Amino acid sequence: MIIGLTGANASGKGEAASYLKSKGFEYYSLSDILREEAKARRIELSRENLIRLGNEVRGKNGPSVLADLVTKKIKNQNNYVIDSIRNPFEIKALRKLNDFTLLGIDATVEMRFKRAVARNRPGDPETLEEFVEKEKKENIASSTNQQLENCLKMADMIIINDSTIEDFHRKIDEKIAEIQKA
Numbered sequence: 382m383i384i385g386l387t388g389a390n391a392s393g394k395g396e397a398a399s400y401l402k403s404k405g406f407e408y409y410s411l412s413d414i415l416r417e418e419a420k421a422r423r424i425e426l427s428r429e430n431l432i433r434l435g436n437e438v439r440g441k442n443g444p445s446v447l448a449d450l451v452t453k454k455i456k457n458q459n460n461y462v463i464d465s466i467r468n469p470f471e472i473k474a475l476r477k478l479n480d481f482t483l484l485g486i487d488a489t490v491e492m493r494f495k496r497a498v499a500r501n502r503p504g505d506p507e508t509l510e511e512f513v514e515k516e517k518k519e520n521i522a523s524s525t526n527q528q529l530e531n532c533l534k535m536a537d538m539i540i541i542n543d544s545t546i547e548d549f550h551r552k553i554d555e556k557i558a559e560i561q562k563a
Contacts, residue, residue: 387466387532388486391493393542400550401462411447412465427504436526444470467527472535482560485536
């Protein structure tokens with residue numbers, strides 16, 4: 382089983398990935414590939430810089446390049462979780478894998494903003510208005526840019542992460558059970 386995770390900023394993708402890792406899933410993150418590249422170039426690891434770098438890498442090497450790099454590492458006998466899917470071409474590349482399911486994680490903008498503030502990452506907006514404005518800029522439809530809204534629309538299943546962590550984990554378990562039955 383291969384689970385891909387997509388969704389808006391601070392929706393709970395990282396928590397979903399951590400939970401699935403605790404269940405024995407092998408973990409890959411498309412953003413980790415960008416972080417490695419940023420470190421190699423001595424670029425600060427801010428959200429803004431990673432978005433810019435991702436757009437640049439996709440522009441030079443094709444919009445599915447990050448997913449293509451991960452698919453080379455996948456062996457079908459294990460369970461995998463692939464985090465940070467942000468471009469429709471990445472989804473198209475991952476759909477070529479047997480047993481791939483895309484889970485979309487979502488929550489209200491207010492809840493996501495609250496989580497973003499709590500995690501205190503460099504470059505995260507300080508006001509709800511800035512948060513919303515930044516998201517609009519991040520969703521400009523171009524084949525090489527990240528397009529979180531379009532990725533969420535392509536999800537096979539959606540989980541609304543609007544309650545406790547325990548409730549979120551229960552919802553993930555329910556979706557995994559649905560996938561196993563299919």
